[in-house]
Amino acid sequence: MKYVSARVQGRVQGVGFRYFTQHAAMNHDIVGWVKNEDDGAVAFEAYGEDNNVDRFLEEIKKGPSRFAKVNEMDVNKLSGDPEYTSFNVKY
Template identity: 55%
Template structure:
């Protein structure tokens, strides 16, 4: 099981990025959350099997539409969290 925190920078707010991330997480059996940050980035905490996490992160990097543009993803590895059981959008 892999648990990461990802700060996504670029044109990632106002383009449906959080809902796209929630859908990508559902497709890849990823638990966690996503929220917009005050600095214009999006913060994701995600946990899942290694293979699923790789697919999820690749999808996130590509973005939801041509209007979204991921310029950078800062990844931090975390300890496994048994409390993460679903994926949600935080406000």
């Protein structure tokens, strides 16, 4: 299992990025959360099978549409076994 946190920077707020991330997570059997940051970035934690997390991260790098643009994505591995049961959008 793989557990990561990430910050995505670019044009990622106001373009449906959190809901795109949630949808991608559900498609890849990932649990965790996503939220907008005050500095314009989007942050998330994701937990799932190694290959699923890798595919999820590749999809997130592409972004949801022509209106979004991912300039940078910093991913950090986390340890532990989180108690997430779904993938939620935090407000």
